[in-house]
Amino acid sequence: xxxxxxxxxxxxxxxxxxxxxxxxxxxxxxxxxxxxxxxxxxxxxxxxxxxxxxxxxxxxxxxxxxxxxxxxxxxxxxxxxxxxxxxxxxxxxxxxxxxxxxxxxxxxxxxxxxxxxxxxxxxxxxxxxxxxxxxxxxxxxxxxxxxxxxxxxxxxxxxxxxxxxxxxxxxxxxxxxxxxxxxxxxxxxxxxxxxxxxxxxxxxxxxxxxxxxxxxxxxxxxxxxxxxxxxxxxxxxxxxxxxxxxxxxxxxxxxxxxxxxxxxxxxxxxxxxxxxxxxxxxxxxxxxxxxxxxxxxxxxxxxxxxxxxxxxxxxxxxxxxxxxxxxxxxxxxxxxxxxxxx
Amino acid sequence: xxxxxxxxxxxxxxxxxxxxxxxxxxxxxxxxxxxxxxxxxxxxxxxxxxxxxxxxxxxxxxxxxxxxxxxxxxxxxxxxxxxxxxxxxxxxxxxxxxxxxxxxxxxxxxxxxxxxxxxxxxxxxxxxxxxxxxxxxxxxxxxxxxxxxxxxxxxxxxxxxxxxxxxxxxxxxxxxxxxxxxxxxxxxxxxxxxxxxxxxxxxxxxxxxxxxxxxxxxxxxxxxxxxxxxxxxxxxxxxxxxxxxxxxxxxxxxxxxxxxxxxxxxxxxxxxxxxxxxxxxxxxxxxxxxxxxxxxxxxxxxxxxxxxxxxxxxxxxxxxxxxxxxxxxxxxxxxxxxxxxx
DNA sequence: CTGTTAGCGCCTTCAA
DNA sequence: TTGAAGGCGCTAACAG
Numbered sequence: 001x002x003x004x005x006x007x008x009x010x011x012x013x014x015x016x017x018x019x020x021x022x023x024x025x026x027x028x029x030x031x032x033x034x035x036x037x038x039x040x041x042x043x044x045x046x047x048x049x050x051x052x053x054x055x056x057x058x059x060x061x062x063x064x065x066x067x068x069x070x071x072x073x074x075x076x077x078x079x080x081x082x083x084x085x086x087x088x089x090x091x092x093x094x095x096x097x098x099x100x101x102x103x104x105x106x107x108x109x110x111x112x113x114x115x116x117x118x119x120x121x122x123x124x125x126x127x128x129x130x131x132x133x134x135x136x137x138x139x140x141x142x143x144x145x146x147x148x149x150x151x152x153x154x155x156x157x158x159x160x161x162x163x164x165x166x167x168x169x170x171x172x173x174x175x176x177x178x179x180x181x182x183x184x185x186x187x188x189x190x191x192x193x194x195x196x197x198x199x200x201x202x203x204x205x206x207x208x209x210x211x212x213x214x215x216x217x218x219x220x221x222x223x224x225x226x227x228x229x230x231x232x233x234x235x236x237x238x239x240x241x242x243x244x245x246x247x248x249x250x251x252x253x254x255x256x257x258x259x260x261x262x263x264x265x266x267x268x269x270x271x272x273x274x275x276x277x278x279x280x281x282x283x284x285x286x287x288x289x290x291x292x293x294x295x296x297x298x299x300x301x302x303x304x305x306x307x308x309x310x311x312x313x314x315x316x317x318x319x320x321x322x323x324x325x326x327x328x329x330x331x332x333x334x335x336x337x338x339x340x341x342x
Numbered sequence: 343x344x345x346x347x348x349x350x351x352x353x354x355x356x357x358x359x360x361x362x363x364x365x366x367x368x369x370x371x372x373x374x375x376x377x378x379x380x381x382x383x384x385x386x387x388x389x390x391x392x393x394x395x396x397x398x399x400x401x402x403x404x405x406x407x408x409x410x411x412x413x414x415x416x417x418x419x420x421x422x423x424x425x426x427x428x429x430x431x432x433x434x435x436x437x438x439x440x441x442x443x444x445x446x447x448x449x450x451x452x453x454x455x456x457x458x459x460x461x462x463x464x465x466x467x468x469x470x471x472x473x474x475x476x477x478x479x480x481x482x483x484x485x486x487x488x489x490x491x492x493x494x495x496x497x498x499x500x501x502x503x504x505x506x507x508x509x510x511x512x513x514x515x516x517x518x519x520x521x522x523x524x525x526x527x528x529x530x531x532x533x534x535x536x537x538x539x540x541x542x543x544x545x546x547x548x549x550x551x552x553x554x555x556x557x558x559x560x561x562x563x564x565x566x567x568x569x570x571x572x573x574x575x576x577x578x579x580x581x582x583x584x585x586x587x588x589x590x591x592x593x594x595x596x597x598x599x600x601x602x603x604x605x606x607x608x609x610x611x612x613x614x615x616x617x618x619x620x621x622x623x624x625x626x627x628x629x630x631x632x633x634x635x636x637x638x639x640x641x642x643x644x645x646x647x648x649x650x651x652x653x654x655x656x657x658x659x660x661x662x663x664x665x666x667x668x669x670x671x672x673x674x675x676x677x678x679x680x681x682x683x684x
Numbered sequence: 685c686t687g688t689t690a691g692c693g694c695c696t697t698c699a700a
Numbered sequence: 701t702t703g704a705a706g707g708c709g710c711t712a713a714c715a716g
Contacts, residue, residue: 006484008709019687024711033685048482053461054399055709058692063396065439073428079421086415086442095461096440097407100428119395119437140390142348226626254626261628284568284596286603286628350693361703366695375701397693400708 007047016043027051066307067120069099069111070148071128075224075251077277078126081148081300085124088304094121103223105131112137115145122307124148128192144310146303150193151320158306160321162294164194164276167325168201168246169208171274171292174327175244176209178334180272184217184242186232186252188224195220198248198276216240221252229255237263243271244333250275250282253289257332272333287331295323349389358385369393408649409462411441411453412490413470417566417593419619420468423490423642427466430646436463445565447473454479457487464649466490470534486652488645492535493662500648502663504636506536506618509667510543510588511550513616513634516669517586518551520676522614526559526584528574528594530566537562540590540618558582563594571597579605585613586675592617592624595631599674614675629673637665 013020016039025032026040043049057063066089070078086096097120101107108127115123123141126148127134135152138145147159175183185202188195199218206213216239221232229252236245237259245260247253253275260271267273267287275282278293302321310316355362358381367374368382385391399405408431412420428438439462443449450469457465465483468490469476477494480487489501517525527544530537541560548555561578563570571594578587579601587602589595595617602613609615609629617624620635644663652658 010709020710021687021689021712022685025686028711031685036686048458048484050455050458050460052400052709053456053459054396054405055692056711057396058400058694058708059710059712061692073425074421076418076421079416079418082440083415083442086440090442096442098424098428098438098440100425100432100438113392114395116390116392117395118392142390226622258626258628280568281626284600284623284627286600351695352693362694363696363703363705364701367702370695373701378702394693397708398695400692400710401694401696403708 007049008052012040012043012047012049015047016040062121063119064094065097065120066094066304067097067099067111067115067123069101069108069123070126071101071103072224073100075249075277076279076281077249077296080279081126081296084297084300085304088301089308092308094308099123103128105129105134108134109137112141115141115143118143122146122311124303124307128194130193144307144314146307146310148299148303150197156318158310158319160299160302160306160323162296162299163322163325164197164292164294165201165204167276167292167294168198169205170325170327171246171276171290172202172205172209174290174329175246175272175274175333176211178244178268178272180244181211182214182217182240182242183211183244183246184214184236184240185219186229186236186245186247186256187218187220188228188248188252189222190220194224195248202246214240217242221248224249224251226251226255228252230259233259244274245271246274247276249277250279250289250291253291253332254281254285257285257289268331268333268335274333278328282328282330285332290330290333291328293326293328295325299323349391350394354382354385354389354391357389358382404463405461406436407439407462408436408646409439409441409453409457409465410467411443411450411465412468413443413445414566415442417591418621418623419591419638422621423468423638426639426642427646430643431650434650436650441465445470447471447476450476451479454483457483457485460485464488464653466645466649470536472535486649486656488649488652490641490645492539498660500652500661502641502644502648502665504638504641505664505667506539506634506636507543507546509618509634509636510540511547512667512669513588513618513632514544514547514551516632516671517588517614517616517675518553520586520610520614522586523553524556524559524582524584525553525586525588526556526578526582527561528571528578528587528589528598529560529562530570530590530594531564532562536566537590544588556582559584563590566591566593568593568597570594572601575601586616587613588616589618591619592621592631592633595633595674596623596627599627599631610673610675610677616675620670624670624672627674632672632675633670635668635670637667641665 009020009023013023099111122144124146130152135155139155151159219232219236221228233256245256275289275291278291282289282291351362351365354365441453464486466488472494477497481497493501558581561574563574575598617631617633620633624631624633
């Protein structure tokens with residue numbers, strides 16, 4: 001077994017009786033004579049030598065690390081995105097540093113200052129709320145940043161976002177086609193970017209289909225979690241009697257489903273439900289939930305690629321990508337679908 | 343707005359008209375005269391100076407990073423653990439590096455070699471399968487490692503593990519108390535540590551309660567995922583007629599629930615279901631699923647603390663912690679519970 | 685092909 | 701209090 005103490009170029013060089021430069025060359029596969037290669041290999045092996053990553057980073061001016069910060073861990077959609085980003089950047093030889101930011105915007109500011117210390121070569125950021133101060137900090141960053149979601153006005157950064165307003169449109173249209181007329185909305189907080197977008201899309205879609213927008217049919221959960229969804233759903237059902245509910249994400253949809261069922265109403269016969277994000281949760285649910293696929297995995301992959309590209313070529317033109325939504329229909333919104341195997 | 347170019351100690355020193363040592367001192371809050379502090383502050387501000395993390399690491403001999411590697415991302419239980427670990431290590435001033443390892447043991451070997459390059463100060467590892475080669479590598483690591491799960495025989499490392507055999511016992515006992523007699527098992531792969539432990543616990547528990555161990559009532563899914571669970575559940579119900587099913591985790595439990603329901607059987611009346619891990623999924627399910635809490639969050643927190651402690655004091659005695667399981671009873675296993683609000 | 689050397693950016697004795 | 705200088709471990713340019 002290799003030595004368990006730490007070892008450096010110098011130690012290996014001494015043991016092999018060559019210069020440190022030779023060791024470096026051998027370790028990096030640069031040309032060297034048979035003899036030297038042999039002896040260095042042996043010495044390195046015996047010492048269990050592994051080149052120090054930090055020293056290399058300092059020399060090279062890059063860390064081979066990419067930072068990822070999402071506001072809402074715990075939401076399954078982010079887990080999937082994280083997974084995908086991890087896959088892509090790892091394949092490109094980068095490590096992924098998870099920077100936990102809560103919903104507090106200050107966390108993100110701190111993160112950006114830390115980033116400027118160069119602990120990573122770039123950042124993928126998915127902010128829930130966008131403040132002016134955040135915008136400034138983003139603009140002033142020296143390192144490449146890719147935003148998942150909307151960029152603050154005036155900030156020129158690569159970004160990928162979902163078109164959740166159009167997604168809402170798909171959901172509403174589908175429900176209208178199913179003959180629903182009193183379509184309610186269970187949204188997340190309105191002061192978040194996604195929350196605002198979903199509300200806008202919902203109102204626009206109702207209007208497009210000539211349906212009235214009943215304020216009592218619109219509730220906003222305190223956040224995008226299951227628990228908050230339970231309360232919001234209860235409130236909704238207390239104040240109106242919809243025949244369909246669209247939800248800002250799948251967690252909220254499951255919460256609505258639970259409350260609806262517990263009140264003795266049937267899904268989809270009495271109330272149809274549509275979620276958003278099309279996570280595994282929608283499929284697991286009983287009955288399975290129709291959901292708007294906002295292309296989370298695709299967004300994640302695109303974001304990772306945009307960042308890799310910019311790291312490769314800092315001068316590349318800014319790209320702003322919008323991923324189109326699509327609808328995955330399941331049993332929760334189609335009468336008779338359960339029997340037909342959906 | 344601060345300059346957007348990169349800046350170093352030297353640049354700040356020049357601009358402030360002092361030596362780099364003085365700048366360093368001011369940045370680190372060491373004693374300096376009013377004047378110097380003032381001028382350095384100003385210069386640093388104007389340049390948007392932030393001390394380079396890599397250089398600091400090289401000098402200090404530590405990265406302030408902790409690596410985390412779990413085999414089975416996508417399983418909600420790991421998401422929760424990751425979240426908790428992130429919380430604890432962040433509070434202690436460390437960044438979390440996510441090292442994706444698939445189920446391939448070679449990935450973990452590679453990870454350990456990378457770790458010896460010192461990209462992080464320590465590692466938290468949760469392996470699904472434990473090979474001999476992994477054991478050797480673990481033993482030969484120069485950096486502190488905490489294992490979540492069982493350590494290979496002969497390897498002396500800090501570790502935290504769940505007692506899933508006892509957990510199985512709780513599940514079986516609960517079902518027996520509910521009057522169930524034909525208790526089936528939907529397990530994960532038997533060549534994984536958790537899979538083997540769960541099977542052992544199951545068999546032991548049956549015996550303890552004087553129940554026969556019917557081989558046809560035991561199936562092993564190909565992995566611990568929902569999809570694999572669907573197949574396993576179908577197989578199980580094809581070959582026997584249990585009145586209860588214990589599952590190796592909540593994903594499998596939900597799969598079983600789905601298949602059971604789709605075959606027109608009622609939960610819990612015809613078949614009771616118990617899951618494991620007690621994730622949010624168990625609560626979301628319809629009906630909610632009774633689940634064995636294996637203390638995942640507690641394990642995560644403990645693992646993080648053990649690693650922090652060892653980083654703080656490398657000489658500390660090895661600690662091996664076992665977290666006791668407990669049972670969270672929900673509607674899926676108690677007849678009449680749905681009406682009483684469980 | 686090989687060795688010597690100059691940094692990468694920072695912290696930290698050691699003198700002044 | 702302040703500055704000069706060495707070195708953390710490595711790579712790359714330059715001699716030999």
